[in-house]
Amino acid sequence: MSKVERFEDLIAWQKARSLTKHIYQVTQEGDFAKDFGLARQIQRAAVSIMSNIAEGFERTHLGEFHQFLSISKSSCAELRSQLYVALDIGYLEKDKFNQLLYEAEEVARIVGGLRISINKQKQQNNSKLKTQ
Incomplete structure (x- = not known):
């Protein structure tokens, strides 16, 4: 597996970008x-997802990246909640709602997986420091 050198290479960011476009x-x-x-609130939540992935990736420490991924995942939940509002008041048809909800859940799963991976790397780095 090749090393990810730019946040644009992260699948989580790419999927979040696509979700933001659809929103x-x-x-x-x-x-x-x-x-x-x-409309502005749900747009801000979508932008927050991808922005926090990018900002966290550019931070110096894995712990900071982990924290920004947590914020990103929380923004996924905020967006999903707002999708329900849009459905309930008739702004979204059920099919469109289901499509967007699926995308938001997929992004949340990917971000969650990345967060777990970053946490493991962080723990491994801490273990290495303790044994040195």
């Missing part, structure tokens, strides 16, 4: 586009 598309249509509060 922007649906929030610019119909009644959703007229609800500036909810």
Whole structure:
């Protein structure tokens, strides 16, 4: 497996980018586009997911990356919750809701897996330091 050198190479970031694009598309249509509060909030949550992955990747320490991934995963939950609001008030059809919910859950799973991997690396690095 090749070493990831840029946050753009992370599958988590790529999937989050795609999700963000889809969120922007649906929030610019119909009644959703007229609800500036909810539209902007759900857009911010989507942007937060990908932004925190990128920002954490660029940090110096694995612990910081882990923390930013936690924030990113939390933003996935925020976005999913807002999707339910959009469904309940009729801004999203059930099929579109299901598609976006699936994407958001997929991103959350990938970010969660990356977070676990980073935590393992962090623990291994700490163990190496203790034995030196």
